[in-house]
Amino acid sequence: MLIMTITGEQFIGNKRSAKGNTTFIGNRADLKFYEATVEEIDEAAQLAHKAFLLYRNFPDRIKANFLEAIVSGVEANRTTLLQTAMQETFLAEARLNGEITRTIHQINLFVQLLKEGSWVKAIIDTAQPNRSPLPKPDIRQIQKAIGVVIVFGASNFPFAFSTAGGDTISALAAGCTVVYKAHPAHPALSEIVASIIIEAAQKTKMPDGIFSMTQASTIETAANIIQHPIIKAIGFTGSFKAGKSIFNLANKREEPIPVYAEMGSVNPVFILPEIMQQKSSEIAKALAASNLLSAGQFCTNPGIIVAKENEDAANFQTIFSNSIN
DSSP, X not given: XXXXXXXXXXXXXXXXXXXXXXXXXXXXXXXXXXXXXHHHHHHHHXXXXXXXXXXXXXXXXXXXXXXXXXXXXXXXXXXXXXXXXHHHHOOOHHHHHHHHHHHHHHHHHXXXXXHHOGGGOOEEEOOBTTOSSSOBOOEEEOOOOOSEEEEEOOSSOTTTTSTTSHHHHHHHHHTOEEEEEEXXXXXXXXXXXXXXXXXXXXXXXXXXXSEEEEEOOSHHHHHHHHTOTXXXXXXXXXXXXXXXXXXXXXXHSSSOOOEEEEEOOOOEEEEOHHHHHHHHHHHHHHXXXXXXXXXXXXXXXXXXXXXXXSHHHHHHHHHHHHHHO
């Protein structure tokens, strides 16, 4: 089991760093975190690139061992992770415990993909030297890792879409190295999970720099990370506004890079007159419950409800409002 004190520092590969003077506080007033400097971002990116040149050639079984070590670390520290997450996110224990389990399942899914091997989508088109009118060359294709990936953690899923979430793990499984940008809503939890990943990397003898974590609360710091020339792709889960800003910055680079974004939506719900007449009360209570689920933090909760204005809709609105309040 990992026992650690929250320092609020960056992880530049296997080493901690706090070179800046600017700090911020997340949802816990007793902890402060250092904003990553331009120098630290560059160090993380440079180290990640050096690690990538080695890691991209590792056999899939070695990468699978690394991911399995992360799973072991998460399981061993489940209690600490739960307690920290509850303090920072104010989400219920059952919800967070379920999300830890989901995260473990996600990692194990990529472990199985690595062991099975077809994810590389290998194509072998053999030569036909005697083909007329021209010989056919030997053509072979395989998916390869793209390079250093930056992953932005989500606020509303502190495990499944954050430090050791799907974006980070899929990048590591593919042979990419990761510079993770922690979400300022749960920086302490991000630091603990990052330390678990670093410990797993050291245990399985991964190159230093395979994973780094930066703390940031400002748009300027995030922009510095996105615009670093070594970064080759971005993974993001969050709001449409933030995701679109990241997309725009990525496209304005001298070398534009892909942004793999899952962005929020207002999730409009249309209720037709007949079903409104039959079940206005039931629908109102169900939609209210969806809005309140996990303190309203689910990205699928309804943001706009559209219905024909009539007596049934008025009854719906009254029940919905009472259920929300």
